[in-house]
Each structure stands twice: as structure tokens, then as C-alpha cells.
Amino acid sequence: MGADERGQDAGAPGPTGAPPGPAGVAAPAGREHVAPGGGDHLFRMELVISRVLQIGVLVSAAVVAIGLLLLLIRGHSGYPRQGFPTTLAGVAAGVGQARPYAIIATGLLLLILTPVLRVAVGLVAFVLERDSTFVTVTGYVLAVLILSFFLGRSGW
Amino acid sequence: MTTTWLVLALMAVSVLAGVFGALLGIGGGILLIPVLHILFRVPTHTAMGASLVSVIATSSGAAVAYVRDKISNIRIGMFLEIATTTGAVCGAFIAAHVAVGWLNIIFGIVLAFSTFSMLQKHATELPEGVRSHPWARRLRLAGSYHDTRLDRDVNYEVAGVPQGLGMMYVAGMLSGLLGIGSGTFKVLGMDVFMRLPFKVSSSTSNFMIGVTAAASAGYYFAKGWIDPGVSAPVALGVLIGAMLGTRLMVRMRSHTLRLVFVPVLLAAAVEMLLSGFGVRGV
Numbered sequence: 001m002g003a004d005e006r007g008q009d010a011g012a013p014g015p016t017g018a019p020p021g022p023a024g025v026a027a028p029a030g031r032e033h034v035a036p037g038g039g040d041h042l043f044r045m046e047l048v049i050s051r052v053l054q055i056g057v058l059v060s061a062a063v064v065a066i067g068l069l070l071l072l073i074r075g076h077s078g079y080p081r082q083g084f085p086t087t088l089a090g091v092a093a094g095v096g097q098a099r100p101y102a103i104i105a106t107g108l109l110l111l112i113l114t115p116v117l118r119v120a121v122g123l124v125a126f127v128l129e130r131d132s133t134f135v136t137v138t139g140y141v142l143a144v145l146i147l148s149f150f151l152g153r154s155g156w
Numbered sequence: 157m158t159t160t161w162l163v164l165a166l167m168a169v170s171v172l173a174g175v176f177g178a179l180l181g182i183g184g185g186i187l188l189i190p191v192l193h194i195l196f197r198v199p200t201h202t203a204m205g206a207s208l209v210s211v212i213a214t215s216s217g218a219a220v221a222y223v224r225d226k227i228s229n230i231r232i233g234m235f236l237e238i239a240t241t242t243g244a245v246c247g248a249f250i251a252a253h254v255a256v257g258w259l260n261i262i263f264g265i266v267l268a269f270s271t272f273s274m275l276q277k278h279a280t281e282l283p284e285g286v287r288s289h290p291w292a293r294r295l296r297l298a299g300s301y302h303d304t305r306l307d308r309d310v311n312y313e314v315a316g317v318p319q320g321l322g323m324m325y326v327a328g329m330l331s332g333l334l335g336i337g338s339g340t341f342k343v344l345g346m347d348v349f350m351r352l353p354f355k356v357s358s359s360t361s362n363f364m365i366g367v368t369a370a371a372s373a374g375y376y377f378a379k380g381w382i383d384p385g386v387s388a389p390v391a392l393g394v395l396i397g398a399m400l401g402t403r404l405m406v407r408m409r410s411h412t413l414r415l416v417f418v419p420v421l422l423a424a425a426v427e428m429l430l431s432g433f434g435v436r437g438v
Contacts, residue, residue: 024193046230047173050219057217068388072160077385085382102382108209111391112377114216116369122234133295141367144241145179146373151245154377 044125045125049118061109071100078102087153116145166196167389170210174397179413183288183365185211185266185336191261192194192394193431198386200256200378204335205381208369210394211337215242215366217395217403227301227359232314232352235295237364239321240342243328251333252379259355260432263334267425268365269339274414282310283351291317301356307396312356316349321348332372335381337365 037068072076077084078099085091091109096100119142126134169191170184185207192203220227251259282408292314300311323345331338339361346357353416376382 042230043226046223052221057213057395061213064392066389067384068163069390071385072387075159082383082385084380084384086178086378090228101384107384108382108384108387109377110325111209111212111216112370112373115212115366118216118219119237119367120411122230130210134231134234135300137238141237142240144245145367145371145374146247147249148375149356151249152375153207155211156400 025070042122043119044124045128049121053114053118056117057111060107060110060114063110064104065107067100067103067105067107070098070103074100076100116142119145157362163385163389166192166386167393170390170393171397171400172216173357174394175401175404176397176417177394178398180274182270183211183287184214184398185338187271187421187424188390189263190267190396192386194424194427198213199210200259201251201379201381202383203270204251204259205376205404206335206375206387206390207385208331208335208373209382209387209391210390211331211335211394212366212373213370213391215281215337215362215369217398218362219366222359222363225359227355228363229352229356229360230363231295231299232297232346232356233360233363234351235297236321236324236342236345236360238366240328240331240364240368243325243330243367244371245375247329247332247334248375248379250329250331252375255351255402255435257432259334262330262432264425264427264429265291265431266330266334267428268334268422269420271418271425273340275418282312282353285357286313286351287361288313289317295437297431299356301353303355310353312353314349315351318350320345328368328371331365331368334374335372335376337369342368342378348358350371392393423432 013071078094078097079085079101084104085094088109091102091105095106119138121137123135126138170188173184173187173191177187178298186209188207189200189203192198193200196223200204222247223230292298297317298312298348300309302308309381322340327338327341327345330341339358342361342364346352346360347354350357352360358394373382
């Protein structure tokens, strides 16, 4: 099940020529009702990205579920007392040793990244539209999202 | 053994929170936090972390619907995210530095407020005589959508952009401070200050919730508030519950359900206040 979804995820922007791939750049096919602000590029990109997000949520939920099952089967989180990894390096190391909490944390991190991905793609759409005001707007939002990770890490 | 039962109980409760969150239209997070804190004795920060993760799961999962309905105004959403994400980071920062009691108190107040605004009827579906704020013109925020009930295209202007931004900062701050989606406050800002049609406010708000939540989730994760043992069953449960809830929504009369839930929500708000003031040793 997990492998199936992963395959779709990888296939979406890939070379299959299926609808999702070229949608962002292709000529508008069905322009019945243009999205607010007139950004057709933006609307199509958003539609594609929200599908990718949906798949992203399914994949991360699957990873979380695998970790949870592993936890239930083994009856141990893989960490002493009530500990769990709170850094990317810690999570990666734990996944290497197949510790249940590290696998769950990976799924949760993937989940947190899905909205960040949406903003990143929005930025690309505004660049394609040459809308410099909104490139700044989206760039700022993306910067805040990335910064928040480091702010917590810095001990603040 | 105990782990198994705890995981299953957390998951069952989260499925219910997801179902009722969708049916009541107030989101799963705000229901989850008192349940986790009062019933399961989960520490406040850990309850907030689990709630925040579930908020991201439901909003990212439903994003397709909000984009496809063409009612969400993506430009307005993106622009307001400047304020919601900034507020969210500030809120998360404050959450790390104030006494936990304050978080429970603020949560109690926010829950009581959300309960009352859940009952409120919107005076006008489509505001009349709105004139665009100069910023709205510059940013090309005005838009249109097809209203299926009125069976016509609705064009709308966007007023009070600075006030709207201010309100979004507050909404974002509450999201980061408490680990909730704070959709109520986002809709309020777009409704009252920017005077958008109600459908546009609610749809655009849903569109923004995931990005707002992600802005404090990184901070939460680094702080160790996202405990895998709690967050995993909660996120999966809410995701399943929200999917069930959206299906059920079509068949149920939500107003009656809301009335039934008012005493429950108010009791939860009081419990959180008491916990915050240290009256209850939760």
C-alpha cells in the first residue's frame, strides 16, 4: 500500500506526460471560470500542488502508522524513559536503527513539510507570472516557515 | 500492554474529536486539547503539539477541495499568511516562555469565545457597498466566484486590509500559542474587517490553516512538544474522524448538534480555566 502511494507521488511531476506534470506550463485547456486575481497559472499550480499534498498526507500517515504498529508489536519506543528525538539528525539516526519513535517522527516531519511545499510551489507560480509583489509576499512566508525550525533549535 | 491500551484509547478519542470537529465546524484541535489534558492528563505542551499536527493533517488532506471549489481567494490567503505565520512564530515563542497555567487560561477563554461564535448567525451572506482598500487594489485582491445557491457569479471587493492583517496576526498568534487552527479568528478578520462574502472567508481560512500551523510546528518539534507516542495516534485518529465527519455532515442538521454541544464545550472551557488557575491539579 505504502509503495503504491510512493510510486504515484514520484510519478506526479515525472516524465509520464500525465495531466499533473505539464499542467503548470501548458496552455489553459478548460478556462470556464478563472480564479480570483486572474492568476490562471496560480490556480492550476495550486490544484496540482493540493493533489500532491493529499498524497503527501497519505504517505506521511502511512509512515506514522507503520511506526505505530512497530511500537505496538515491540511494546517499546526504542528510546529510554519517555525520550524521543527532536532533531533531524536524531530522527535519521533512529530510523537507521528502526526505532519505532524515530519512524513516527519521520512521518510527522513529512506531514509538517507538506504546507511548506505548498508555499514553495506558490513562489514558483508567482515567479512564472512575473508578479514581483507576490514573489516578495510568498518569499517572506517561506522564509518564516524555514526560520521557525531554526528558532526552536537555537534554544530560544 | 499499557502502551497498547493508551494508544488505542487516544486514537478512539481522536476519531471522535475529528468527527465532531468537522460536524461542528470548529476543528478537531480545539476539542482535542481539553480531552487530552483533562481526561488523559497529557501535559499542556504535549497536547498542543499533538493538536497542531492533527490540524496540519486535516487541512493538507482537504486542500484539494478548497482549491477546486474556486471560492478560496488564493491571493488573499497568501497575502494574509504574512501576518498569520509571523503571529504563529511569536505565539510559539511566547508559549515556550510563559507559565503553563497561562496557556490553559487563554485556552479556556478562546474555547468559550469559539463556542459563542459557533452559534452566531451571520447577518449577511453577501456584504453590500464594499469599496476596496487602496492596498487591495494594488495587490489585486478583489475576486469573483460562482454561487451555486444563488445561481450567479458574485464579484466582491476587499476592504480594511491593514485591520485584516492585524486580526490575522492575532489569529496566527493564537494558533502558535495554543496549537489550534484558529479558523474562527481568521474568518472573523475576513468577515468583519475585510468584508468578504462568508463563503470566501471560510474557504480562504481553511486554505490558510495548514500553512499557519506549519509556521509553529517546526518550533514545537525542536522544543520536544511533538511526542510521537501521543501525536501519532491523535493525528491518525483525527484524520480518519475528519473524513468520516465530512461525509456525515451532508446528512445531519448541524444547528441542533451545536446546541447540544454548547454545555459540553463550556464545561471544558471552565475546566481549562480552573486547571490554569491551579484549582485543579491537572
